[in-house]
Amino acid sequence: MNQFSRYLKDSRAFTLIELLIVSGLVGIVMAAVLGLVVTTQRHTYTSEEVVDVQQNLRVALDFMSCDLRHAGLGVAADAIILEAPAGLRCEDGNGDGDCLDSGESDFLHFQTVTATGEIARIGVDGGVTTTSDEQTIALSDQKSARLLLPEGEDSAPVYVRIFRPSNRTQPLDRVFKVKAVDHEADPPTLTVTGFIESTVLRPGDLLVRVDDPDLDGDGDPNTDPPQHPNQVDYRLVKADTDDPDQFDLVRVPTGVDPDDETTFQRVAGKIVDVQFQYLLEDGSETAPAVGSDLERIRAIRITLVAATDATRTGNANFNPGQGDNVKTRTLSTVVELRNR
Structure with missing residues (x-):
């Protein structure tokens, strides 16, 4: 009998019991690992x-x-300037899926000159007396001029009011359309239209952006002007x-x-x-x-x-x-x- 035949005679395969024990141990280990992975994943999501x-x-x-x-x-x-509730609530009292109906919500309400928060100041070179419908105004800085740029060629027109902070008044109670903005000029300039009478503009006056809902659909913000002050x-x-x-x-x-x-x-x-x-x-x-x-x-x-x-x-x-x-x-x- 050669050495290879002796090896075959002495070798033994795994028994069914041994395979079952090993399979069970592997299953326990895999279940523990899977449980750890799932728990870790859930903690990560949380x-x-x-x-x-x-x-x-x-x-x-x-x-x-x-x-x-x-x-x-x-x-x-x-x-x-402020309605001051203790908190905000949203209760769907009539079961219609929202809380927009009267009495279903409390809200914090305040008034300001512009709801958009976009404001430009007339610079020292911008004091003028307007003489025509269109006026180019020098602004105080480039950053505020960029705020009044239209967002794109197809975007809605930009409208502004002119506000005098020294006495909280408007030199002219109208809304003006922004025709052009040159924020790279020195000083930067803003061209607006809508002056119907001679108006004195002073350095320090504010140009504040307002949104026009155009409820009457005529494209003229002054026939149905935006609320002033804004809410x-x-x-x-x-x-x-x-x-x-x-x-x-x-x-x-x-x-x-x-x-x-x-x-x-x-x-x-x-x-x-x-x-x-x-x-x-x-x-x-x-x-x-x-x-x-x-x-x-x-x-x-x-x-x-x-x-x-x-x-x-x-x-x-x-x-x-x-x-x-x-x-x-x-x-x-x-x-x-x-x-x-």
Whole structure:
């Protein structure tokens, strides 16, 4: 018998029991690895949604803070510039799927000279007395001139009002159409049309952009002029999710249909609560602010709460055994009303 035959005689195959034991051990190890992968993946998804929630809050606070710093600009000194609720709510009282009907929501409402926030200042070389329908005006800087550029050849016309901050008046109570902007000139210039009488423009006067809804469809903003001062509302609307506690924070400026939420500006999602505290001139705080307190508001403390979606990563079954997995985050800031 040669050496190869002896090897074949002494060798043995795995038994069925050994194969079953090995298969069982491999299955246990693979199940443990798969469970670890799934758990890690779920924690990753949750962490990503928490980051999204925090970013939403930062964007919302930055947006609202910038907006509210313009509150009262261009508004008479004795006017009420703000409606001041304790918070925002969205309750679908009639079951039609939204909270746009009367009494279904509270909203923060304020007035300002321009809802777009786009403002250019007439420069030292821009003081003129207009003598024709069209006038070219020198501006103070290139950055503000670029704000009034039309967005493209097919974009809607850009309209402005002229506002004099020294006495909170308009030299001419009209809306003017921007015909041309030369932001590369020194100084930059803006050409507008719409002067119907001789008007004195002074250095320091403001050109403020306004949106014209053109409700009468005639293309002339002065036959049905945009509201002055402009109005901005912040409110909550139903979010596109099955989670009933989540809302979108939206901005509704002058020129937007308040009954058509498809035209609202979405500021942030995943919002579950919005609260306000109003700091008065004597240092006290109140919420809501009503009556004479409205005239004494000097700053607003905004507190926003957002959360992960209870029907997705926040679902109790998403991480079994851990109960409610909804993660909430809160951010707060104080905004001074500079124009009061």
